[in-house]
Amino acid sequence: MEVMKTYKMFIGGAFPRTESGRYYELTNPKGEFVANICRGSRKDFRNAAVAARAAQKSWAGKSAYNRSQIIYRIAEIMQQRKSQFVEELTKLGYTAAKANKEFDAAIDLLVYYAGWCDKYVQVSSAVNPVASSHFNFSIPEPTGLVSVIAHQDGPLVGLLQAFVPAIVGGNAVVVLASEKYAMSAVSLAEVLATSDVPGGVVNILTGFASELAPIMASHMDVNALVTFGLDRPLITSIAEACADSVKRLRIHPDIPTKGSLDLIMELQEIKTTWHPIEKISSSGSAY
Amino acid sequence: MGNQTNWNWDPAPESTDHVKIKEQYQLFIGGRFVKPANGEYFETVNPANEKVLAKVALADAADVDKAVKAARKAYSNVWSKMSGAERGKYIFRLARLIQERAREFAVIESLDGGKPIRESRDVDIPLVSAHFFYHAGWADKLEYAFPNKKPSPIGVVGQIIPWNFPLLMAAWKIAPALACGNTVVLKPAESTPLTALKLAEVIKDAGFPDGVVNIVTGDGGTGEAIVNHPGIDKIAFTGSTEVGKKIIRATAGTNKKLTLELGGKAANIVFEDAALDQAVDGIVEGIYFNQGHVCCAGSRLFVQEGIAEKLFRRLKHRINQLIVGDPLDKNTDIGAINSKGQLKTIQAYIKQGKKEGLEMFQPEIALPKKGYWCAPTLFFDVAQSSVLAKEEIFGPVLAIQTFRTVDEVIAKANNTPYGLSAGVWTDKGSKVFNLTSQLKAGVVWANTYNKFDPTSPFGGYKESGFGREGGVHGLEAYLNLN
Structure with missing residues (x-):
């Protein structure tokens, strides 16, 4: 007899069940039982936010080259488990061809973003020619702790678009996976756990967006909230809740089909640094 | 006694005889100075002696509506259709006119706001003209700032500014907005409206098309009318974190873009x-x-x-x-x-x-x-x-x-x-x-502090707001990038 997997969440590098003890049932298109999925709670989100905050500083402090290799490593490990990801999708009604296509696109996306880690700073920085005798430069820095509501229709590409740009840029994330494609998300978490991604940098919750989005929006230690495919009334209410901590709110109606620098940059803050330049000779010096 | 040296500084007052302040100021809407709909005015006071400097029109929602319509008309008919190079020339001209009248602006800034003439003369006003001059040159070069993008203006922007750097904040707001092809409805702070109204005179002198810049003076209610006006595509606000949060809530669920430069505790x-x-x-x-x-x-x-x-x-x-x-x-x-x-x-x-x-x-x-x-x-x-x-x-x-x-x-x-x-x-x-x-x-x-430059982006992390003003990064706040 086959051993079935318990689908758990991914918090701080570990795989706990939801503290709430709640679940929802995943069925295939015929209505047959496929798996029980954790229905994450407010407390689960708070735990994940604590783990993410703790992990963010050292993640951002790693060299860009190192982050780049770690994200590339995710693609390597994921590639090895292709059959598992394809099977989970076909269980939910995907044809093999469609599942393969989704998987290949996901791998391509990881490789694309891996290459951005040591480049986005270069293409978005500036040395500013100020009129006074100062060296003045502007660079992007991670906004910090990002929470994300992934798109409901995105098993792999949608989930990766939800969190990879954030970690490319040195943020730590808590992402709520698609309700329907929670199995793929948990399997991806298992890939992350074995890909040298430090625990807490990516935390993956499963559950209901309608329940967790307002909690993410009102959490005072979250710097940014990114949403994919939420409906208008919910966006309005979370936009209001975001005011309390002046949270950055990024709204995406659809899953971006291609990787993009914009998704990295929307979770960056521009920092400008000034330093005087000694001016004792008549020739002067400036940048 | 008697022979002691007096080490106190003698008074060295800046002369004010060249400065023109009217008794009463109107709203600047559609290229004309117009009376407020409700006929109300408020007084602006010199904080150094508590004397009234002038009476200034108090704009209500009806006036703001008029200003937004004028801005929309200017945007659709003229400003968004004009080439970047032509837009830039207007802004360059404005920068020059401000330089010519720099001392007058500096004196009024100090009279209305209380800041030392040394600062308004050497910091505020030179930075104002520098800001317009810098951004003027961007107007026909925006595609160089955003490779792989097609930058286009947002539309009508509502801008609300504080009383600490009255004209400088007006420049920080207006210059990039215009360079990027937007039209403007600007509200100066209640306690320091005069230099923005003088700026309106210079904008008129510069020959800007009517309605490209509209200046509505007033109080918090005027600001609220701007924030809530459905005809405004973007709000740019500089002020307290408390009011910034109110603006986030007020614009939640709308399509208005938002940039906020809020408080700090550095x-x-x-x-x-x-x-x-x-x-x-x-x-x-x-x-x-x-x-x-x-x-x-x-x-x-x-x-x-x-x-x-x-x-x-x-x-x-x-x-x-x-x-x-x-x-x-x-x-x-x-x-x-x-x-x-x-x-x-x-x-x-x-x-x-x-x-x-x-x-x-x-x-x-x-x-x-x-x-x-x-x-x-x-x-x-x-x-x-x-x-x-x-x-x-x-x-x-x-x-x-x-x-x-x-x-x-x-x-x-x-x-x-x-x-x-x-x-x-x-x-x-x-x-x-x-x-x-x-x-x-x-x-x-x-190893320095409180330095500012138009090429240098400025703006906050966390509850100090979002978006940048100045430099290449500041342009993004006034463009749609597709």
Whole structure:
């Protein structure tokens, strides 16, 4: 007899069940039982936010080259488990061809973003020619702790678009996976756990967006909230809740089909640094 | 006696005879100066002597609606269709006209807002024209700023600005908006409307098409009418975090874009290896520039323990030399507090500091009888939990703490919901970059403080807001990028 997997969440590098003890049932298109999925709670989100905050500083402090290799490593490990990801999708009604296509696109996306880690700073920085005798430069820095509501229709590409740009840029994330494609998300978490991604940098919750989005929006230690495919009334209410901590709110109606620098940059803050330049000779010096 | 030298400075007042201030100012809508719909006016006062300078129109929702319609018309019919090169020429022309009338602007800025003429003359107004000049040149080069994008204007932008740098904030808002092809409805602060209204005159002189810039004076209600107007595509606000949060809520669920430059409580950090005299001047520049009415003011001073005594001695000595008084006197270091209301706010914080039993220092100086004044104030050994260390005072009040280690001071400096600016003083290069990279703030000054430039992006982290003003990065706030 086959051993079935318990689908758990991914918090701080570990795989706990939801503290709430709640679940929802995943069925295939015929209505047959496929798996029980954790229905994450407010407390689960708070735990994940604590783990993410703790992990963010050292993640951002790693060299860009190192982050780049770690994200590339995710693609390597994921590639090895292709059959598992394809099977989970076909269980939910995907044809093999469609599942393969989704998987290949996901791998391509990881490789694309891996290459951005040591480049986005270069293409978005500036040395500013100020009129006074100062060296003045502007660079992007991670906004910090990002929470994300992934798109409901995105098993792999949608989930990766939800969190990879954030970690490319040195943020730590808590992402709520698609309700329907929670199995793929948990399997991806298992890939992350074995890909040298430090625990807490990516935390993956499963559950209901309608329940967790307002909690993410009102959490005072979250710097940014990114949403994919939420409906208008919910966006309005979370936009209001975001005011309390002046949270950055990024709204995406659809899953971006291609990787993009914009998704990295929307979770960056521009920092400008000034330093005087000694001016004792008549020739002067400036940048 | 009798033979003693008098070391006091003689008065050196800036002349005001060339300055024209009208008795009454109207709204600037659609290229014309028009009366407010409700016929209401409010007084703007010189905070240095409490005399009324002029009466200024109070715009209500109907006036704002008129301004938005004028801006929309100008946007659709003229401004968005004009080539970037032509737009740029108007803005260049405006920069030049401001330079020509710079002294008049500086005097009015000091009369209306209370800031020392030395600052309005040497900092505010030169930066205003520099800001227009810099952005003028961007108007036909935007595609170079955003490779792989097609930058296009957003439309009609509503801009609400504070009273601390009245004309400079108007320039920070208007210049990039126009360069990017938008039209503008701008509301100056209630207590400092005059230079923006003078700017309207210059905009008229420059021959801008009617309605490209509209200036509506008024109070909070006028600002609310702008924020809530459905015909506005983008709101840019500089002001308090409290009002910024209200604006986020008011625009939630709408398609209005938003950039906010809000409050701050900057850490200014002095290490044992800093050049001490420069650091002392930097501390003074950080907190007493513009009477401390500066969102990026270095209002929390962190001094490493080993030099604390020495630095405090020099700081007190330096503060004793500061001249507080007539804003129009060229020797004045600290002018008048901007308004009666703000003076009360500052005094309440000073009272609170005394109530907490903190050691306080103020120089023994005679403040003028009339007007709103506050002596430069230091509070020592302020706890992290004290309101003096937590809240933005927006006045000449410095909360001082000491520290031992680098890690400790970084933790303390970042332990605030704000993140607008920070300062660090050390002669060690590697320490400079350790600090500047770890301080969570949008602008970090190392071995300098309170420097501004149109090419240099400005804006905050966390509750100090989002979006940047100035530089390449600032253009993004006024463009759709597809």
